[in-house]
Amino acid sequence: MSKRPDWDEYFMKLAMLASERATCPRMHCGCVLVKAKNVIATGYNGSIPGDEHCDDAGCLLVDDHCVRTVHAEMNALIQAARRGHAVEGASAYITNMPCTTCSKALITAGVKRVVVFSDYHKTMATEFFAKAGVVIDRIPMPGKAIDYDLKNYSSAR
Numbered sequence: 001m002s003k004r005p006d007w008d009e010y011f012m013k014l015a016m017l018a019s020e021r022a023t024c025p026r027m028h029c030g031c032v033l034v035k036a037k038n039v040i041a042t043g044y045n046g047s048i049p050g051d052e053h054c055d056d057a058g059c060l061l062v063d064d065h066c067v068r069t070v071h072a073e074m075n076a077l078i079q080a081a082r083r084g085h086a087v088e089g090a091s092a093y094i095t096n097m098p099c100t101t102c103s104k105a106l107i108t109a110g111v112k113r114v115v116v117f118s119d120y121h122k123t124m125a126t127e128f129f130a131k132a133g134v135v136i137d138r139i140p141m142p143g144k145a146i147d148y149d150l151k152n153y154s155s156a157r
């Protein structure tokens with residue numbers, strides 16, 4: 001029988017699932033914004049709506065960074081803004097430590113806790129989060145399998 005995931009594992013698994021939609025081969029990232037155990041918004045790094053994808057057109061490099069995509073954290077914040085969901089006091093579950101720009105956006109949006117399992121190159125996120133009083137929790141990467149047991153736990157036959 002599979003182990004029931006705790007809340008942190010559950011929301012991180014959702015962030016990992018969101019990352020599957022990423023379109024830049026240099027990085028796949030997922031972010032889930034959560035408040036009172038409810039998902040407010042999700043995001044992955046992808047192009048501006050209607051624009052071509054890195055996967056199809058190649059990356060758009062400036063100073064060895066791909067600048068084509070909107071980052072996962074930004075996309076989650078933007079999705080919340082478009083739908084009118086307050087982010088104040090939310091937690092952000094992200095597959096990796098945010099870049100400097102995204103960390104500033106998360107802080108300014110009112111995110112109070114960030115949960116990650118992997119790091120990111122050359123980011124000032126930890127310094128900015130510490131200064132802003134945002135809690136950083138590093139958890140082990142949850143299992144990649146989704147335990148949907150059709151045979152035992154579904155009425156579908």
Ligand SMILES: [Zn+2]
Pocket residue numbers: 023024025026054058059060066067068069
């Ligand atoms: Zn790219």
Ligand SMILES: [Zn+2]
Pocket residue numbers: 071072073098099100101102103
């Ligand atoms: Zn970023």
